[in-house]
Amino acid sequence: MDWDKLRIFHAVADAGSLTHAGDALHLSQSAVSRQIRALEESLNTTLFHRHARGLILTEQGELLFDATRSMTKRLDAAAARIRDSEEEVFGELRVTTTIGFGSLWLAPRLPQLYAKYPHLKIDLMLEERLLDLPMREADVAIRMKEPSQADLIRRRLMTINMRLYASPRYLAANGTPESLDDMGTHRLISQNTQSAQVSAGATLVRELMSHEIGSFLTVNNYFGVLQGVIHDLGIGVLPDYLAQDFPELVHVLPDVESNEVPVFLAYPEELRQSKRIEVFRDFVTEEVIAYRRRKRDSAEADAQ
DSSP, X not given: OOXXXXXXXXXXXXXXXXXXXXXXXXXXXXXXXXXXXXXXXXXXXXXXXXXXXXXXXXXXXXXXHHHHHHHHHXXXXXXXXXHTTSSSOOEEEEEEEOHHHIIIIIGGGHHHHHHHOTTEEEEEEEOSSOOOTTTTSOSEEEESSOOOOTTEEEEEEEEEOEEEEEOHHHXXXXXXXXXXXXXXXXXXXXXXXTSXXXXXXXXXXXXXXXXXXXXXXXXXXXXXXXXXXXXXXXXXXXXXXXXXXXXXXXXXXXXXXXXXXXXXXXXXXXXXXXXXXHHHXXXXXXXXXXXXXXXXXXXXXXXX
């Protein structure tokens, strides 16, 4: 099968338009159309339904598009490995993690990585959905549970717990609860138990909601919960890694916390030799070691 025709087909299917695909490929619309017709003739099938608003893939077209998409991702991976064979670290690295961890822990630490590798381009994809690493939806992931796919290299970074935090101003105005029975006069800020989150966090929230709570504010991610807490709205369920970067937060009801949540870094086996993966992995590992050291020092200081 002619790769040039497949490349043009992929561009048309991706753009949904002969004109837009031609612009991307620097070809005229008529040239693109001729290549698509030739491909359809060679396969003896129709790949697109034509209508006034553009092109829609037929069932056969969808099958071919799945194949070309997989081929394109593998070619991108090969190109990345070739580029990474050079001494200089540059190019795009697609990193996926959760909204909370990505915005509250990872993003604030990225300046140190860019200081070492200014030509590296990070595409940070923050969402609760688990992207498919072997299918190259992302290059590397930081996940709040161990990946189940066998063809991934994974490294356990740390563990976190969900705990209760409030601002000093909120506690000064509303008092500090001494037990869960005192929560009847306070507002609880948390993720809704139906929203995507670590199961340990949802379990803790359900346990808290089984007690009498004065008022509720639910948000669909931890960044929103944090904003509610630092703006004095109530007592929030938040990951304990925030305590270092937001030292003004007051840990309340220390005996109330979730089970441990493991944090893993993972990437496809085929990217084992990637220098961009290597420098990102080492950067995150160094930051986690520093985080653990500060956490240990803080615990020892509190014990004295």
